Amino acid sequence: MTTPTPSAPAAGAEVLEAIGLTKHFPVRRRLRGLFSRTRTAVHAVDDVRLTLHRGRVTALVGESGSGKSTVARLLAQLYPRTAGTIALHGEPVTVRGGRPFRAYARRVQLIFQDPFASLNPVHTVRYHLTRALRVHGNAGRTDADLDAALRRLLERVRLTPAERYLDAFPHELSGGQRQRIAIARALGADPEVLLADEPVSMLDVSIRLGVLNLLRELKERFDLAILYITHDIASARYFADETLVMYAGRLVEGGDSETVTQRPAHPYTRLLIGSAPDPDRITGDGGTDVAERGDGEPPSLIRPPAGCRFHPRCPVAMPRCAEELPPRLTVGDHDGHWTACWLYHPDVTGAGAAAAPVGGEAGR
Amino acid sequence: MSEPVLEIRRLSVDYGLGDSAVRAVRDVDLTLHRGEVLGLAGESGSGKSTLAYGLTRLLPPPGVISGGEVVYHPVDGPPVDVLTLSPTQLRAFRWAETSIVFQGAMNSLNPVHKVSTQLMDVIRAHQPGLGRPARLARARELLRLVGISADRLDSYPHQLSGGMRQRVMIGMALALEPQVVIMDEPTTALDVVMQRQILSQLAELRERLGFAVLFITHDLSLLVEFSDRIAIMYGGRIVEQAPAAQLYGAALHPYTDGLLHSFPALRGPRRELTGIPGAPPDLRAMPDGCAFHPRCPRAFAPCDSRLPRLGPPADAPDRAVACWLHPAPEAATR
Ligand SMILES: Nc1ncnc2c1ncn2[C@@H]1O[C@H](COP(=O)(O)OP(=O)(O)OP(=O)(O)O)[C@@H](O)[C@H]1O
Ligand SMILES: Nc1ncnc2c1ncn2[C@@H]1O[C@H](COP(=O)(O)OP(=O)(O)OP(=O)(O)O)[C@@H](O)[C@H]1O
Ligand code: SF4
Ligand code: SF4
Ligand SMILES: [Mg+2]
Ligand SMILES: [Mg+2]
Numbered sequence: 127m128t129t130p131t132p133s134a135p136a137a138g139a140e141v142l143e144a145i146g147l148t149k150h151f152p153v154r155r156r157l158r159g160l161f162s163r164t165r166t167a168v169h170a171v172d173d174v175r176l177t178l179h180r181g182r183v184t185a186l187v188g189e190s191g192s193g194k195s196t197v198a199r200l201l202a203q204l205y206p207r208t209a210g211t212i213a214l215h216g217e218p219v220t221v222r223g224g225r226p227f228r229a230y231a232r233r234v235q236l237i238f239q240d241p242f243a244s245l246n247p248v249h250t251v252r253y254h255l256t257r258a259l260r261v262h263g264n265a266g267r268t269d270a271d272l273d274a275a276l277r278r279l280l281e282r283v284r285l286t287p288a289e290r291y292l293d294a295f296p297h298e299l300s301g302g303q304r305q306r307i308a309i310a311r312a313l314g315a316d317p318e319v320l321l322a323d324e325p326v327s328m329l330d331v332s333i334r335l336g337v338l339n340l341l342r343e344l345k346e347r348f349d350l351a352i353l354y355i356t357h358d359i360a361s362a363r364y365f366a367d368e369t370l371v372m373y374a375g376r377l378v379e380g381g382d383s384e385t386v387t388q389r390p391a392h393p394y395t396r397l398l399i400g401s402a403p404d405p406d407r408i409t410g411d412g413g414t415d416v417a418e419r420g421d422g423e424p425p426s427l428i429r430p431p432a433g434c435r436f437h438p439r440c441p442v443a444m445p446r447c448a449e450e451l452p453p454r455l456t457v458g459d460h461d462g463h464w465t466a467c468w469l470y471h472p473d474v475t476g477a478g479a480a481a482a483p484v485g486g487e488a489g490r
Numbered sequence: 491m492s493e494p495v496l497e498i499r500r501l502s503v504d505y506g507l508g509d510s511a512v513r514a515v516r517d518v519d520l521t522l523h524r525g526e527v528l529g530l531a532g533e534s535g536s537g538k539s540t541l542a543y544g545l546t547r548l549l550p551p552p553g554v555i556s557g558g559e560v561v562y563h564p565v566d567g568p569p570v571d572v573l574t575l576s577p578t579q580l581r582a583f584r585w586a587e588t589s590i591v592f593q594g595a596m597n598s599l600n601p602v603h604k605v606s607t608q609l610m611d612v613i614r615a616h617q618p619g620l621g622r623p624a625r626l627a628r629a630r631e632l633l634r635l636v637g638i639s640a641d642r643l644d645s646y647p648h649q650l651s652g653g654m655r656q657r658v659m660i661g662m663a664l665a666l667e668p669q670v671v672i673m674d675e676p677t678t679a680l681d682v683v684m685q686r687q688i689l690s691q692l693a694e695l696r697e698r699l700g701f702a703v704l705f706i707t708h709d710l711s712l713l714v715e716f717s718d719r720i721a722i723m724y725g726g727r728i729v730e731q732a733p734a735a736q737l738y739g740a741a742l743h744p745y746t747d748g749l750l751h752s753f754p755a756l757r758g759p760r761r762e763l764t765g766i767p768g769a770p771p772d773l774r775a776m777p778d779g780c781a782f783h784p785r786c787p788r789a790f791a792p793c794d795s796r797l798p799r800l801g802p803p804a805d806a807p808d809r810a811v812a813c814w815l816h817p818a819p820e821a822a823t824r
Binding site for chain 1: 505531550634638639645651657678682686708709710712716749756763772
């Protein structure tokens with residue numbers, strides 16, 4: 127592995143790590159709340175453990191509303207967390223606003239999910255990008271430096287010719303064009319960690335491919351650690367080294383992307399993979415694996431189901447599933463493939479099986 | 491095919507006036523039939539949203555319709571050209587007949603009102619006679635329809651995830667029980683399980699209520715599975731149109747073919763993704779002839795000078811393509 131500077135840690139080294147990451151949003155209840163004094167909260171994220179590594183992409187997939195954006199915002203230190211620790215290069219960090227936050231943000235950049243909300247409508251592309259470059263000291267010394275840096279950013283996200291976009295306002299751009307501006311802005315900081323929340327959701331496949339290749343190139347050339355939140359599981363397969371699956375606030379499965387997508391273990395992951403659009407289904411030559419079971423509603427996160435949160439919808443739930451929270455268990459003999467599901471407990475798989483609680487990190 | 495409900499004829503839309511105008515939609519002909527799902531796909535910036543805004547007359551300035559007509563066929567009564575309606579007529583028409591879920595809809599809920607209030611307002615506008623308890627019940631039902639548990643009814647928009655906000659907007663559009671539903675990238679923030687649930691709810695409702703859907707997305711694989719017909723846009727024009735299965739089975743336009751070969755497959759062996767080389771066209775300086783020619787692997791003599799017209803190729807009368815490889819019989823004789 128080549129590293130850009132001799133002192134830089136090797137690729138694969140841990141950059142950002144979260145342990146026990148938890149976020150509960152307090153809510154006020156209608157009427158009933160007047161009479162009962164019990165506090166209620168949305169259990170958005172519970173006990174999430176993940177590690178981002180240099181030069182690696184970790185995909186976070188899962189149900190809408192399962193807490194993916196909240197995880198990204200917690201890692202970016204935009205919210206205080208309810209519990210848990212976040213460590214950057216092994217150093218626990220908690221920053222709230224001001225200069226420490228800016229210093230942190232320079233190293234850990236978040237690309238927001240919604241490009242319609244994250245760009246200020248009264249400012250041009252030039253303003254947004256110039257600001258990002260300046261704040262992080264990457265604007266160069268002269269106007270020519272700045273101009274070159276701006277063009278480089280736009281070229282990287284394939285918005286060319288640059289003149290066409292530099293002086294445009296956000297409303298003059300299509301959805302996908304805005305999304306690319308948001309990516310360019312994050313790149314302006316030259317970060318170590320990129321938290322990309324659905325960075326390509328509005329891009330058509332060919333440009334999407336371009337942006338994903340771009341992110342891959344960044345990870346390879348600059349050893350970036352990338353968290354890639356997506357609903358496009360196929361792109362996680364192609365683009366992420368490791369894939370984590372989230373359901374109702376908890377991580378339920380993790381492992382290398384090819385294994386998780388091709389041999390999903392957790393019943394929710396299986397449902398997810400089975401539901402992916404598959405054009406071959408209608409043309410008749412695509413086999414018969416119709417989604418295992420697409421019914422059932424997502425659970426309330428204000429009163430999340432006890433035990434395994436998937437149990438009300440799970441086609442293979444057992445009595446213990448409704449009572450006890452399943453721990454992380456190794457799946458088969460795949461190193462680093464784990465799931466939080468009782469099906470993989472030695473009691474169920476038989477004592478001789480390789481399943482055992484996983485003590486270490488996801489996908490190490 | 492059933493009778494048309496919406497006919498778009500030679501529609502053109504510009505941003506700006508005079509020399510500085512850019513034409514984002516060019517001469518588009520497109521027909522939506524009663525009860526069908528018509529998918530509209532195409533690369534970012536190709537004019538899909540502009541087309542949707544244009545045909546509902548919701549174009550924000552400096553957008554102007556520079557030509558064409560949009561004919562709506564009500565269930566009973568004579569057809570109307572939407573583009574000639576007065577503002578009052580237009581308002582009545584919109585509430586009753588079409589509803590639209592905008593791209594970025596997750597951002598268009600009013601941040602200071604609860605979801606319940608906003609849903610109930612829409613329900614009241616549609617069914618003024620309904621009492622409050624009935625409206626509340628309807629609001630719950632709509633949320634359930636889009637997979638949000640009823641205990642989130644009193645959330646404010648910022649308390650919902652991106653996909654949840656998107657789903658609230660879909661629920662609102664369906665509250666109106668319209669004849670035509672236009673959805674611009676409505677599911678970008680939804681996981682596929684939810685996407686599938688919502689799309690099958692939509693299909694079920696469509697069976698029951700008989701509305702037609704114009705579904706805009708960049709996700710061609712979704713369209714192939716869920717729509718009856720697909721239209722592909724490039725550089726502001728429709729370049730191909732066909733029944734979904736036929737389009738997937740054999741794309742005629744090289745751009746469509748490129749699109750089909752650039753999405754990664756979830757199943758089966760990993761294959762090399764080719765993508766489409768080159769950059770999208772600059773609307774201010776559109777290439778002559780076929781707008782795709784600078785990127786087209788199969789470009790040949792006429793492509794850089796003569797515009798291919800959209801028309802049925804000789805051997806496939808129920809589809810249409812704008813490409814010199816498949817000249818329409820009448821275009822070939824021009
Ligand atoms: N400020 C808030 N107050 C209360 N609840 C919140 C708040 N922000 C998020 N939530 C809730 O936390 C849960 C997780 O939201 P989050 O945005 O992280 O989901 P997500 O996985 O990113 O979903 P999507 O894929 O739809 O974007 C949701 O139920 C959401 O309603
Ligand atoms: N107000 C405006 N002024 C000038 N140009 C505009 C304006 N709004 C849109 N455009 C341009 O018109 C073209 C078409 O935009 P449109 O939003 O219709 O694309 P789209 O096909 O919906 O793309 P996406 O898939 O990215 O949403 C784009 O190139 C865009 O930059
Ligand atoms: S723990 Fe039980 S309920 Fe949960 S996914 Fe596994 S089998 Fe299903
Ligand atoms: S008309 Fe020519 S350039 Fe255009 S798509 Fe067809 S072959 Fe390619
Ligand atoms: Mg999100
Ligand atoms: Mg659009």
